[in-house]
Amino acid sequence: MQDTLDALVIGGGPAGMTAALYLARFRRRVALADAGEPRAAWIPASHNIPFFAEGIPGPEILARQREHLARYGVPVIAARIARLERDAEGFVATPEQHVPIRARNVVLATGAVDVEPALPDLPDAVRRGLVRYCPICDGFESRDRRIAVIGHGARGAGEALFIARSYSEDVTLLTLGQPMELDGALRARLDRHRVRIEERPVIGLDVQGGRIAAVRVDEAELRFEILYSALGLRYRTSLAEALGAVQEPNGSLRVDAGMMTSVPGLYAAGDIVAGLDQIVVGMGHAAIAATRIHNACAADREQEG
Ligand SMILES: Cc1cc2nc3c(=O)[nH]c(=O)nc-3n(C[C@H](O)[C@H](O)[C@H](O)COP(=O)(O)OP(=O)(O)OC[C@H]3O[C@@H](n4cnc5c(N)ncnc54)[C@H](O)[C@@H]3O)c2cc1C
Incomplete structure (x- = not known):
C-alpha cells in the first residue's frame, strides 16, 4: 500500500477530472481512478457548454480535460475501484488488479448509466445516437421538429411537457405498451399542450440514415424526426452504498452544501448527485467538493501542529 493521499477521485468523467484538477492546483496529494466508461463519451456534439459556441463532441471534452490534468502530473489509475472501505485514518480503495490506495478523503464521481428503451431489434439506441436522451442538452437543436418521447408515468409526461412547452408543438409520448396512469391534472396539462399518447407496443422500426424515421404499432406507422428516451438513469452508487451513504428516493446520492455525503470525508460530484x-x-459540484477538501485538510494540519 502507498502513502496516504489527501484525496482519491473515483471516476474520470468531466466531474472527476475537474475535482482532480482543482485538488492538484491546491497542491494536494491526489490521484484519479477511472474505469473508462464515461457517459460524456456518448455526446455527439454539445452546444450548451460555455466557450464552445460551435459545439464540442464529448470525446473531445474528455481529451482536453485529460491533457489539462496531465500538466499537473496527477497519477491516473486506469481501473475500476472494486471496494471502498473506511478506517480510522480515512479510506482504503481497492482497484481491480492494483494495490489498494489509501486516502483521507474520496470524491466519488462515478456517474450514471442511461436506461435504454426496449425497442425491437435495437439494443443501445441511446449510446448509438439513434435515440436522444437529454432535451435540456439538445432540445434547442430539435426545435419545431416532429418529436417522440419514449417514457411513461409522471417522468415520461414531464419530459413530453418540457419539450412541448419550449421546443415543439408536435410531441407524442410512446409508452412502449405500458398503460399511462396519470392524475387528472397531469393529463389535462398534456391535453393543453396537445401531447399525443401512444400506448400500443412498438413492434417494428424503420431506421434510415442513422436515425429512427418511423415506428410501427399494430398496422400503423408513426413517423418522427427525433426520438428522446425519458426512462431515467441508474446511478453508479455501489461504493457509497457499501459505506451506508444516504440516497435520494431516485437512487442518487444525497450531499450537503459542500458536496459531502452522509459519510464523513466521502464527497460526490456529477451525475451521481441528485439534480x-x-x-x-458536475464541474461545479467538483469545484465545491475539492475546495472543501482542501480547506478541511488545511484545518487538520493546523490542528496537528
Ligand atoms: C447522448 C448524451 C448526450 C448528452 N449531451 C450533453 C450535453 O450536450 N451537455 C451536457 O451538459 N451534458 C450532456 N449529457 C450528460 C453528460 O454526459 C453527463 O452529465 C456527464 O457525462 C456526467 O459526468 P460525470 O463525470 O458525472 O460522469 P461520467 O461522464 O459518466 O463519468 C463517470 C466515470 O466514472 C467511471 N467509474 C464508474 N464507476 C467506477 C469505479 N467503481 N471505479 C472507477 N471508475 C468508475 C466511469 O467508467 C466513467 O469513466 C449527455 C449525455 C448523453 C448520454
Whole structure:
C-alpha cells in the first residue's frame, strides 16, 4: 500500500477530472481512478457548454480535460475501484488488479448509466445516437421538429411537457405498451399542450440514415424526426452504498452544501448527485467538493501542529 493521499477521485468523467484538477492546483496529494466508461463519451456534439459556441463532441471534452490534468502530473489509475472501505485514518480503495490506495478523503464521481428503451431489434439506441436522451442538452437543436418521447408515468409526461412547452408543438409520448396512469391534472396539462399518447407496443422500426424515421404499432406507422428516451438513469452508487451513504428516493446520492455525503470525508460530484445531470453542473459540484477538501485538510494540519 502507498502513502496516504489527501484525496482519491473515483471516476474520470468531466466531474472527476475537474475535482482532480482543482485538488492538484491546491497542491494536494491526489490521484484519479477511472474505469473508462464515461457517459460524456456518448455526446455527439454539445452546444450548451460555455466557450464552445460551435459545439464540442464529448470525446473531445474528455481529451482536453485529460491533457489539462496531465500538466499537473496527477497519477491516473486506469481501473475500476472494486471496494471502498473506511478506517480510522480515512479510506482504503481497492482497484481491480492494483494495490489498494489509501486516502483521507474520496470524491466519488462515478456517474450514471442511461436506461435504454426496449425497442425491437435495437439494443443501445441511446449510446448509438439513434435515440436522444437529454432535451435540456439538445432540445434547442430539435426545435419545431416532429418529436417522440419514449417514457411513461409522471417522468415520461414531464419530459413530453418540457419539450412541448419550449421546443415543439408536435410531441407524442410512446409508452412502449405500458398503460399511462396519470392524475387528472397531469393529463389535462398534456391535453393543453396537445401531447399525443401512444400506448400500443412498438413492434417494428424503420431506421434510415442513422436515425429512427418511423415506428410501427399494430398496422400503423408513426413517423418522427427525433426520438428522446425519458426512462431515467441508474446511478453508479455501489461504493457509497457499501459505506451506508444516504440516497435520494431516485437512487442518487444525497450531499450537503459542500458536496459531502452522509459519510464523513466521502464527497460526490456529477451525475451521481441528485439534480441536473449536466456537465457544467458536475464541474461545479467538483469545484465545491475539492475546495472543501482542501480547506478541511488545511484545518487538520493546523490542528496537528
Ligand atoms: C447522448 C448524451 C448526450 C448528452 N449531451 C450533453 C450535453 O450536450 N451537455 C451536457 O451538459 N451534458 C450532456 N449529457 C450528460 C453528460 O454526459 C453527463 O452529465 C456527464 O457525462 C456526467 O459526468 P460525470 O463525470 O458525472 O460522469 P461520467 O461522464 O459518466 O463519468 C463517470 C466515470 O466514472 C467511471 N467509474 C464508474 N464507476 C467506477 C469505479 N467503481 N471505479 C472507477 N471508475 C468508475 C466511469 O467508467 C466513467 O469513466 C449527455 C449525455 C448523453 C448520454
